[in-house]
Amino acid sequence: MKHALLAPVLLTAALAGCGGGKKAKAPAPPVEPPKAAPTYDRVSRADFNQRAAEHALPLFWRSDADGDNTLDPDELVTLWGWDGPAKDALIKGGGFTPAFAAIYEPLTKATDPSAAPAADRARQTALLAELGQGAPTLVETDLRGASAQDLAIIEHVTKAAALVEQVHAMQNGVDGMLAKIPATDTLARMVFIRNQTPVCQAPKTETDPACAAIAGVGKPPVGLYPAEVQTGDTWCEQMKGPLADHFSVVVKGAKGLEAQPYTVAYKAQLEAIAVELDAAAAAIAADDDEAAFKSYLTAAAKAFRDNDWESADVAWAAMGDAGSKWYLRIGPDEVYYEPCALKAGFHVSFARINPGSVEWRDRLSPLKDKMEQALAKLAGKPYKARKVGFRLPDFIDIVVNAGDSRSNIGATIGQSLPNWGKVSDAGGRTVVMTNLYTDPDSAKTLLGQTASLFCAATQEKMSADPAVALMTTVLHEAAHNLGPSHDYKVKGKTDDAIFGGPMAAMMEELKAQTSALYLAEWLAKAGAISGEAATASHVRDVAWSFGHIAQGMYSSSGSPKTYSQLSASEMGTLFANGVLTWDPEAKAANGTDTGCFEIDLAAWPAVIDKLEARVLAAKAKGDVKDMNAMRAAFVDGKDAWADLRATITERWLRAPKASFVYSLRRE
Numbered sequence: 001m002k003h004a005l006l007a008p009v010l011l012t013a014a015l016a017g018c019g020g021g022k023k024a025k026a027p028a029p030p031v032e033p034p035k036a037a038p039t040y041d042r043v044s045r046a047d048f049n050q051r052a053a054e055h056a057l058p059l060f061w062r063s064d065a066d067g068d069n070t071l072d073p074d075e076l077v078t079l080w081g082w083d084g085p086a087k088d089a090l091i092k093g094g095g096f097t098p099a100f101a102a103i104y105e106p107l108t109k110a111t112d113p114s115a116a117p118a119a120d121r122a123r124q125t126a127l128l129a130e131l132g133q134g135a136p137t138l139v140e141t142d143l144r145g146a147s148a149q150d151l152a153i154i155e156h157v158t159k160a161a162a163l164v165e166q167v168h169a170m171q172n173g174v175d176g177m178l179a180k181i182p183a184t185d186t187l188a189r190m191v192f193i194r195n196q197t198p199v200c201q202a203p204k205t206e207t208d209p210a211c212a213a214i215a216g217v218g219k220p221p222v223g224l225y226p227a228e229v230q231t232g233d234t235w236c237e238q239m240k241g242p243l244a245d246h247f248s249v250v251v252k253g254a255k256g257l258e259a260q261p262y263t264v265a266y267k268a269q270l271e272a273i274a275v276e277l278d279a280a281a282a283a284i285a286a287d288d289d290e291a292a293f294k295s296y297l298t299a300a301a302k303a304f305r306d307n308d309w310e311s312a313d314v315a316w317a318a319m320g321d322a323g324s325k326w327y328l329r330i331g332p333d334e335v336y337y338e339p340c341a342l343k344a345g346f347h348v349s350f351a352r353i354n355p356g357s358v359e360w361r362d363r364l365s366p367l368k369d370k371m372e373q374a375l376a377k378l379a380g381k382p383y384k385a386r387k388v389g390f391r392l393p394d395f396i397d398i399v400v401n402a403g404d405s406r407s408n409i410g411a412t413i414g415q416s417l418p419n420w421g422k423v424s425d426a427g428g429r430t431v432v433m434t435n436l437y438t439d440p441d442s443a444k445t446l447l448g449q450t451a452s453l454f455c456a457a458t459q460e461k462m463s464a465d466p467a468v469a470l471m472t473t474v475l476h477e478a479a480h481n482l483g484p485s486h487d488y489k490v491k492g493k494t495d496d497a498i499f500g501g502p503m504a505a506m507m508e509e510l511k512a513q514t515s516a517l518y519l520a521e522w523l524a525k526a527g528a529i530s531g532e533a534a535t536a537s538h539v540r541d542v543a544w545s546f547g548h549i550a551q552g553m554y555s556s557s558g559s560p561k562t563y564s565q566l567s568a569s570e571m572g573t574l575f576a577n578g579v580l581t582w583d584p585e586a587k588a589a590n591g592t593d594t595g596c597f598e599i600d601l602a603a604w605p606a607v608i609d610k611l612e613a614r615v616l617a618a619k620a621k622g623d624v625k626d627m628n629a630m631r632a633a634f635v636d637g638k639d640a641w642a643d644l645r646a647t648i649t650e651r652w653l654r655a656p657k658a659s660f661v662y663s664l665r666r667e
């Protein structure tokens with residue numbers, strides 16, 4: 001299942017100042033001799049990246065490292081995932097080639113859909129608006145200094161990932177469509193590449209019929225069932241018994257509908273993937289300590305040939321237990337993308353285990369019993385400190401997401417897999433993605449968001465350093481092991497039975513997140529971290545909560561949003577107790593918004609101690625009444641806090657969202 005385990009602060013990251021970025025230097029005067037060398041300071045970095053997407057170019061200006069507002073050859077990144085000019089055609093001898101100059105020139109001007117033929121103008125305008133809702137955001141893996149073995153693994157796995165994208169396109173019924181979009185229709189090509197479908201998907205354009213990568217073409221029937229059965233509202237009901245199998249498509253046979261295993265339906269493509277996985281396995285030396293990864297690659301290759309995904313799952317779980325430095329999940333998993341939610345979608349999540357998270361685990365593990373005792377004391381009777389395990393998710397730094405894992409906007413930041421079978425029954429593996437929203441653009445967006453809500457003094461303590469977020473993420477996940485959890489019973493009843501599923505789920509997350517706030521102080525007192533580190537984490541955690549509050553308390557179908565509600569409860573408590581204060585007159589740190597928050601860090605520990613005790617005691621005693629009271633006060637209340645939540649939402653959501661693009665840095 002995909003879920004927002006612990007979504008980072010930035011659910012809505014993007015380029016700050018998109019369209020209004022740094023001012024380009026004045027263009028050369030017309031009297032300039034015609035042979036003057038082209039300059040690369042005529043478009044801001046944010047505009048360059050957005051316009052490169054509008055021209056369907058797999059190019060990205062990483063960062064203006066030397067701060068000269070000029071694109072330098074070593075700042076240009078080529079992106080993974082779609083075809084474009086080869087890098088050595090763009091840069092030669094450390095300088096840009098005339099071929100790059102020709103590519104750069106059109107990017108100095110804003111894309112103008114009104115220049116399109118009248119009949120196509122509405123479509124081009126809509127496509128531009130679609131792309132404008134997702135700012136290209138770089139996920140870059142630095143391979144400089146990587147071993148030959150690692151480079152070989154990456155080469156084969158990314159080749160397999162490209163093939164997986166094709167299989168997923170077949171599942172979506174869109175394979176071959178990109179070739180039908182003219183090369184000159186770059187807005188359409190980019191929409192198709194980003195969305196993996198010809199229709200628009202961003203919030204402001206998804207219902208606009210003009211917004212289509214191919215004029216007049218809507219969402220095609222999926223490739224998983226015969227096109228002719230996909231009519232009306234109830235056609236999925238036919239997909240029962242063998243037809244509902246997760247790893248088969250449905251085809252028309254002699255006797256009606258029948259299931260056809262993926263390995264038959266997509267035989268040639270899956271075989272090609274298996275070959276790459278075998279090659280990746282072969283690249284790992286027999287005596288290497290990545291033997292478990294090698295075994296998974298081999299088992300996955302086998303599954304791509306025989307459809308036995310459960311055997312691959314066993315090797316996959318073992319790879320996690322063996323402490324591989326890699327994370328790879330390749331195969332069919334989630335079902336949300338297709339109308340019947342039955343057929344597992346092919347995807348790749350390829351990542352490296354975050355080394356900082358391993359350090360944190362090793363630091364916290366010896367303290368687990370002491371942390372459990374501290375929490376048990378706050379929880380009070382009848383809860384007793386127990387012998388706790390220390391099962392943490394894998395914290396992973398994404399290299400490439402492909403197929404069903406590659407979202408048009410935003411990204412899955414937590415996932416538990418597999419969805420079925422004995423490995424799933426045994427708990428499966430849970431991952432938290434730690435490198436998304438940590439790039440410089442996302443950091444800038446985050447600081448822009450917090451500067452619109454914090455007053456200057458608090459904003460000064462706000463850090464976008466990924467290390468700060470990592471610590472609190474690890475503390476949150478560690479806390480799921482501590483105190484009363486899902487297995488804990490009060491008078492024979494589990495939390496689900498006492499509180500009901502949604503409330504129980506919210507409380508478990510509220511426990512984990514409040515414990516993260518509490519344990520940061522606790523660790524500082526124990527001398528395990530500095531007071532400054534604890535303080536930095538508090539401010540960051542407030543920003544994290546603001547990001548969730550901005551997403552609203554209930555989904556469109558009325559179900560409670562777990563992280564939003566816990567955030568509103570925590571921040572509401574801090575507000576009610578004077579830790580989080582609102583000054584309606586003061587200017588926010590951005591200098592433009594009026595009214596801003598300050599955090600009284602001196603008052604923080606005592607109030608958090610009380611909140612932690614309240615949450616733990618409610619779980620320990622099964623106190624439904626108290627949790628209902630908390631929800632009534634801080635989630636559903638119509639008071640000053642509710643007004644402030646609306647302010648948080650309005651200011652936070654101004655930033656456009658991130659559309660992640662991937663790159664492997666080799667030089």
Ligand SMILES: [Zn+2]
Nearest residue numbers: 005006509512
């Ligand atoms: Zn959690």
